[in-house]
Amino acid sequence: MTQDQKLEKTKDIVQSITFNESAVDVVLFTGCGTSFYLAIAAARYYQAVTGEFAIAVPASELFLHTETYILKNKKYLIIGISRSGTTSEIIMSLEHLKGDEKIRTMAVTCNGGTPMAKLTDELIALNDISEKSVVMTQSFSNMLYALQLYAAKISRRTDMMEQLEKIPALVKSALGNGKQLLQVTEDATKKRFIFLGSGAYNGLAKEATLKLKEMTQTECESYSNLEFRHGPISIVDHETVVILFTQNETKEYDQALIKDIQKLGGFVVVIGIVSKELQADLILNLSNQVDDLNRLVEAVPYFQLIAYQSAIFKGCNPDKPRNLTQVVNLS
Template identity: 35%
Template sequence: MTTLGQHTYSEINAQAEAISAAWDQLELQQDWIERYLNNAAFEEIIFIGSGSSYYQALTMAATCRTWLGRSAVAYPSSDLLLFREQTAPTHRNYLVIGVSRSGESTEVVLALESVQSLANWTIAGITCYEDSSMAKLAECLVSPLGKETSTVMTKSLSSMTFMMQAAIAKAAGRNDLLEELAKVVKQDGATVLAAKPFIDTLVREQSFIKYVYLGMGALYGLSLEACLKIKEMSYVWTEAYGTLEFRHGPKSIVEPGTLVCLLLSEQARDYELKVAREMQEYGAFVLLLTANKGEDTSFADAVFEVGGSDISDEARSVLYLPALQFLGYYTALNRNADPDSPRNLTQVVKI
C-alpha cells in the first residue's frame, strides 16, 4: 500500500471495531440517556456541530424525530452561537447536544458556553475525547475507539453517529430498533471489506469531471458528508442534494463525465430510482448504494450493496459510509493527493 493516506486507510478499516466499542460503551452510560433523551421537560432537542459533525447531527436529529417522536433539529454550531434568536425562539425549554470528534472545536464549545447559564437551556454532548474541553463543559457520550490521527473524519463519524442512534433507540424503549442496530454491529466489518475492492476498481476504471451525491431522510446528512469527504481528500468540486430536489434546477449540470452517487433509501426507493434513471439519460454515470440489488437497479452503471436489507433506513445509515469514505480515499490516491494531510485543513478548527 502507498504511504499516502496510511492513517486514513487504517481508520476507515477500523470503523467496525469503533462501532462495536461505542455499542459496549453505551451500556456504561445509561444514566446519560435517562438524564437527557428521556427528560420530558425538554421541548426541543438541538444537535449542533461544524463540518462533518454538523452533517452527522442532521442524521442524529432525523433519527430522533423518527424513533423517539421528539422535536429535534440540527444546526451549524455557529448559527446557535451568533444567531441564537433566529435559530431558537425564546421561551422554550431546550436540550443542546454538541457534536465534536475532538471536543475542541471552537464554535461548538463557544455555542454551548453561550447558553449554559441561560434559563431553560441544558447542554450535553458526544465526542471521542473524554478529557476534551467540551467533555469538561458538558456531560458527553464518548466513542472510545473513535479517536483518529488523520485530519478527515472516518471511523469517528461512523461510531458517533451509530452511538447516538443507539442511545435514541434505548430512550425510545424499542427492542426492535436495538435488534436492528445489533445487526449493524455484525454487518459493518463485512461492508468495509466489500467496499474496499469495489471502490478501488471503480476509481481505477472510470474518470469523472463532476461528482454529485444524493440522499433523503436520515441519509441526506450523509450525502453532504460524502460530498465533503471527497473534497477534503482529493480536492475535487462536488455537490450534494436531496434526491428529488436535484431535479429542480441543479440537474442542469449533468453531462457525460458526471458521477451521480445515490444513497438509496427503501422508504422512497421507487421515487429515487426514477431520478437516477433520468440522470443516466442525461449522460451521468449512476452509482447506487443500496440495501439490496434488484431488477429495479439493473439499469445503473454500478451498484454496491451495503447490507441491512431487513432493517430501517435510519439504522442502516452508517453502512453507507465505508464506500463513501473509500471513494474519497481512492480518488485522492488517483490524483496523487495525501488523504492524511489535506491542504488548508487541520484536525481541529479554532477561531
C-alpha cells in the same frame, strides 16, 4: 482495534450510560463541518425513532443568531458533536448558552477530558477513537452510531436496538466490498461527483461530498434526491458520477431519476436495498437484516472508500489534505 471492534466498544459505552430523560420541547443537534452533517443525520434519526421534535444547526449559528433558534418559552436539549472536543464554535456556543435553566446540554466526542465535555451536563465520550488523520472517518461512524444507540435507548425501542446491534458486523463486511468502486475512482474521465440522499441520508450525502472535497479537491455537490431535478441536473454530462442513496420511501421515484441522469451521460452508482427492477451503472447492495434508518452506518464505508481510493489514484495524501488542520480554532 478494527472498525467493527470500535463500533462494538461504542455500543458498550452508550449502553452503560444512564441518561437524563427529563422532557424537553426541542432536541437540537449541533456541530461544525463533518460534525454538523452528522448532526443532520442524527436529528432526523432521533425524531423518527423517538417521536420528539429534533433539528440540526451549525454551532456558529447558536451564538451568532441565538433568537433564531432558541425560543424563550421552550425547553431544549442541545447535543454538541465534536471529535476533538475543542472546536471553537462548539465551545463558544456552549459558553454562550450556559446558565439558561431551560437548556440542558450533552457532549458527544472522542476526547472526554476536554473543555467541551466540562461545559455540558451529560457526556458520551468515545475515547478509543483516536484518529491521527486530519479527515474524520472512524469518528464520524462511531459518533453517529452512538447517537443512534442513544435514541433507541431513551425511547426504549428494543426493536431498533436489536437492529443496531447488527451494525458492527455489517460494517466489517462493507469495508471488504470496496473493489467494486475502482471502476469509478480510477477512471480519470470521471471529474464531477454528485451525492444524492433524502431524510437522514441527506446528512450522509453532505458528508460524502465533504470527504471527497477534503481528500482530493474534486468538484462535487450534494442534494436531496428529487431536488436534484430542479436545476442542478443541468450540470450532468459524460464526466459526471451521481451516487444515490436509495431507500424504501424513495425507490418508487429513484428509477426515473436514474434514467434522466443516464440520458444526459451521467454514470449512476446506487447504494441501498435495490429491487431487481432497478437498474443503474453500479449497484452496491446493503444488508436486508436492518431497515433503512438503522443501516446508516453500514452505508458510510462506501462513500469514504470513494474518497480514499480517488485520493490514492490522484496521488493525494488522504490523511493530510491541503489547507486543513485536524482542529479548527478561531483566532
